[in-house]
Each structure stands twice: as C-alpha cells, then as structure tokens.
Amino acid sequence: MKKIALKDIAANFGVSISTVSKAVNDSHEISKELKEKIQKYAKEHHYRPNHVALSLLKKNTKTIGVIVPNILNYFFTLVFYGIEKTANSRGYSIISCISDESYLKELKTVELLSTGTVEGLILSLSEETQAKGNVEHLQNLIENQIPLVMFDRVSEEVDCDKVVVDDFEAGYKTTKHLLKTGCKRIVIVSAIYNSSVGKLRVDGYKKALKENGVEYDERLIVEVRKNDDLQLLISLLLDNKEIDAIIALDEITAVDTLNILKSKDIEVPKEISIVGFTNGRLSKYVSPALTMVSQHGQYIGEQAANILIDRIEKEGDMPYTTKLVKTSLIERDSTKKILGNSSSY
C-alpha cells in the first residue's frame, strides 16, 4: 500500500481532484452520499494530505529552525527542551541542528534552512563564530525577512530579537555574595574566554569589587584553553596569591576545581569557597554540593520560542526586543553562609 494522493482517490471514483479534496475536507458542496464513500475510502487507505504540497500552497511550513552550539551542554539541552515544548504547543515543529561550535557548520545550516524550510530561526552563536566575529550569514537572514531570535551567545552586530542571561548582574551578584561571606581574593576561572558572556560576568565581578573597595587584580582572572591542565593552573594560583574563593564559569570546571582542591586537602568552603555557573546535574550530587548560578535554561527556550512565533504570526513590524533573564544563586555547601540578617539582593 503505497502513499496515496487525492489523484488516486479521484481516479478510483471517476471524479475530479477538486471533488475529492472537498469531500475529505467535509465541504457542503459535495453530496452526502459521495462524501461518505470518499471519506470511507480515504480513511481505509490512510490518506493524509501531503504536508510539503500544503506548505508550498499556504506558504508556511509551521516549522522553525533551532541551531545550538553543543547539545551535550546541559544548559543548551534545557533551552532546547523549552523551545521544543512551547513551539509544539503552538503548533510548530522544530528542525534542529548542532553547530558543534563550528563556524562552517553554522553557516551551512543557516543557508540550508533559509530557503523556505523554516519560518524562523532560533540560534546561539558557535564558539568559532564568536571568535571570528563573522555574522554576515545572520545579517543576510534579516535582509531576507526571515525572523531570527538569538539567545545566550548573541551578537551586537545582528539586529534581531534576543534572549540573554543577565550575565553582568550574575557576575555582580555572585561576587557580592562571596564578599559578604568574607571572601576577598576571588578568582575567576573561565573556559569561555571568547564569549560576550564571559566578559559580562567579569565586568559584573569588577563592579562588585569596586563597590566594596576591593582592588581588582588581573592575575586572578585565569583563562583555561582546550588542552590546558586545570590542575597546574590551580596549583600556580594557590602558590602565592592567597585566594579564598573561586568562581568557575561552567559546571565541569567547577566540579573539577572542587576535586582538585579536595585532592590538595583544602577545605571547601572553609578555606576556599566555590561558585559555579550553570546549575546542571552535577553540582547537586558532589560533596560538598556546589553553590551554583542558575540560568533558567528552559525558561529562556520558552521565551525565545514565543518571541519568534509571535513575530512570525504578527503582521507589520514590531521593534526588536532584548529580553534579559535574571539568574538565581542557588546556595549549597561550597560557600559560607552570610552571617546576621539574610537580606535578599
């Protein structure tokens, strides 16, 4: 039983295609008897209108594209989940691509999808794209009137809707919290030295230091590259700088750091506090459980999908918006408690 089309049903009953189309759509224009015959036949043969033909006709595919740099990163998984959930509830399918942090794959995918396949695109920049700063492919998208929502790793140079974590505030808030618990020499360990995200967090960090009269020391910002030995970097750090807190800009680095400190018999948080970014699956289960900054990935995905679909469906052009999503500090056992009044901030 091959896939069946209106044509086939029409041939079977010796009627026209239009008649069959109307019959299966239960139009009043077709007589009751004929409709029933055709509908019965259609059901028996599992007739379903061809989606591609419909897309071409209606000029909408009810599909949106999603490009994430790395699905194995829990944050992106969460965002993806959020996107899928709300897109689906609003009647859209999603066609998804993993750029794998590669500029070329991102480019190819954008080009592929911008040919009528999807009605809009949700994207977070690949690492390589961020490093290169080449966003022409996205600007073309805008020129071609294809709605685009960027999230998390966004570019100033692309004029579109954006959903970003308030990383500046997160850096500020986290640092302030550590200062309040009595820490003064706070290290930032970053594996995302290229990203806007990383820079914002450091800026927030600086602001908090300044506000509290702590001098900024460049040497406390350490950048971990792909094949660097974290163990070595941390050892060097511990040697002379008398640090009392470490902020890790991703979860794995946070956990690795914790394990390195433990292996050196450094007590956490008594001697050194640790805060990590991205509240993933690890932090809760290590001991001591890590205090983390949650970025609300699923919520970000939901927002991005809603904004995109709104733009797809609304007539006329609304101004582009940038949605700042605040982070939450999830206190666990790798940081000291704030004494006295528990003022919220």
Add this chain to the structure above:
Amino acid sequence: MKKIALKDIAANFGVSISTVSKAVNDSHEISKELKEKIQKYAKEHHYRPNHVALSLLKKNTKTIGVIVPNILNYFFTLVFYGIEKTANSRGYSIISCISDESYLKELKTVELLSTGTVEGLILSLSEETQAKGNVEHLQNLIENQIPLVMFDRVSEEVDCDKVVVDDFEAGYKTTKHLLKTGCKRIVIVSAIYNSSVGKLRVDGYKKALKENGVEYDERLIVEVRKNDDLQLLISLLLDNKEIDAIIALDEITAVDTLNILKSKDIEVPKEISIVGFTNGRLSKYVSPALTMVSQHGQYIGEQAANILIDRIEKEGDMPYTTKLVKTSLIERDSTKKILGNSSSY
C-alpha cells in the same frame, strides 16, 4: 527586500522562468552574457531555490524525523547527538520531537511527520506507549512505506529495523562482575519497571546468579515509582537482608543511592558495592566515582541514522535487521577489584 523567486528575476529581465532556472544553475543552454547578468542579479538579491518546491518536485525532503522520549536524559541526548551528526554528514536534516514520555504526543507527532515531511523516522518508545502496548501508529507507518528505525525502547510487535542495547548481556555481565568481586546478595533498584529494557537486565542478572549457584531472591528487586522515597526503600532493604551490592538501573538512582549509603556511614565499596547504568556526566565526579555500564549512546544514534538512511536510499527491500550493541563496564571506585588474574569477559 522580500524573498525572491525565479518568477521575479524573469520579470526583471523579460525572459522566461525556465531561462532563469537554467541560468542560475549555470546551464550551457544559456548564453554567457545573459547567464552572467542573471547570476549577478540573483546573487545580489540572495536568491536561493525554494526548498519546499524542490521537495515537492523531487519527492524527497532530505529530512528525517527523530522522536525521543526525554531529552534531559543524558543517554538520549547522546543518541540524539549521534543521529544529528551522521544524518548531517549524509546530507539530511533532522526534525526532532520530544514525546515527553507521553503516548498522545508520540502519536500526534508520528501522524504529523508521516505526511511527507520526513523520509523516515527514528524513534524510541515513550514510557506510556510501552505501558499501554499500543503501537498501531507505528504499524501504520510501516504500511505506508515510511522507513522506521526504533532504538533502545523497541516493540516486538513492530516489524522494522532496530538498534538496541544488549541489556540482557549487560545485566548478566554486571552481575557476574559483582559476584567475582565477592558479592552475593545483590540488589537491583529500578525506576523503569515498565520497560523491556528493565526486564532484560533482570533476566541477565538471574542467569548470572544461576550460573554461580546463588539463589534468586525476589525481594532484592525493588521498583521505585515516581513519588517513592528512595531513602526509605533503601533503609528497609538494609534492615534485614544483609546486602553487599546494589545495581541501579539509571544514573540518578545510582548517585542517590550512593549518597544515602554515605549518609548512613556505610562504606562504598567495602561494605556495599554500587554499579549504575548509563555512563553519564555524574558518575565520574562523585566520590567514590561510580562504576557504570556504558551504553554507547552516540554510537547507537550513529547506527540508527545510517541504517535509516541506507533504507531510504537503497532500492528494493532488504530484510529488517536488529542491531545489538554491547555495553561496556566502566570500572571506577564503587566496586571492589577482582583478585588474581584479570580475565576479560
């Protein structure tokens, strides 16, 4: 600058659509001068052939559908990653859906995609579908000649290609390993009481016990339901049954179990060994690091994608195959070492 079609270019130059089509495709049928003019104009206006129209014409969408029950589960994320990677390298896009363990969503998605959108489908059954045992929607797929590859959570009643973990062997191998390290009273903690997967692992477990002359005790198989208190279950277990090993059928349960034992000051693995299924991101980072069964999720995804695309592209019908993927036991510190000769098995 709206999206531009061949028609628009044709109108601009006062030539026919066919001519423009040939020109942009660099056909020898068109004179050099005209081709250059048209190509220049096309490039300037970012012309790209409409993918939907092409799909309709060529009767192929170069798209496959992927339905996973739960993307937040690391195993499925890995499979998904594997699928995306190989599908992409073979020129296919993937349209992905998360059934969220719901029968209805799985059904709706299958129906939606089986209307010409995708050329084939890769699917792992939702929990609810497995519990209900209702796989009619998948049988319809086969009837309609739409290639289907099921993985991990498969159904006997659906005649299609399959890629499954050798869960029987995994249960057998794991149990045998524990027995060799001297354990005798081995508990299985399962949160997937409905799945074929869970049953197979228990069967393998039984076989290993039998082979080694250890009596099977039904009370050592504990099923954890959604709102059950694992802490309580484990406490009850510890009370009278003198257990010396626990096999947890998912990673979270393994880590939770570890933490519960630690909170009771039970030494792992000295007093009780732990082995978990699914080698995810947690196991490596807890202490002691957990011995886990790796299912090679990415590999499974790659296999599934290759099998599907092979079937899509090959003419004629090949017989359906079921690919059994063996697991690997990744020994860490939550199990005792085997003394003497390190025989592989």
Add this chain to the structure above:
DNA sequence: AAACTTTTCGAAAAGGTTTTCGTGATTTTT
C-alpha cells in the same frame, strides 16, 4: 546556396493541495 548543426531560449508538465469561479442540473419560488 542548400543542407545541416549548434546555440539560445520558451512552453509545458509534473509534484499535491486548496480555493475560486463557472456550469449544468435540479429544486424552489413567483
């Protein structure tokens, strides 16, 4: 100069669907 070949382009079909409009045929109204 006639016959043939090559060049250059257009018409039309095909893919599947919906929808508008038209046309007979039947039924209802005057």
Add this chain to the structure above:
DNA sequence: AAAAATCACGAAAACCTTTTCGAAAAGTTT
C-alpha cells in the same frame, strides 16, 4: 410555466522549481 435559487461537481489557478522537448535563429559545412 417561467424565473430564481440551490445543489453538485469540474476546470483552472496558484505555490516554486526542474527538465524535456520544440522551435527559431545563428552559424557551419558541403
């Protein structure tokens, strides 16, 4: 009985593209 309205269906366009075939024009060979 004539006029009007309703009914039941078909033809054709539209969505966009590629490709086959046909044809006119230009060029080349005898």
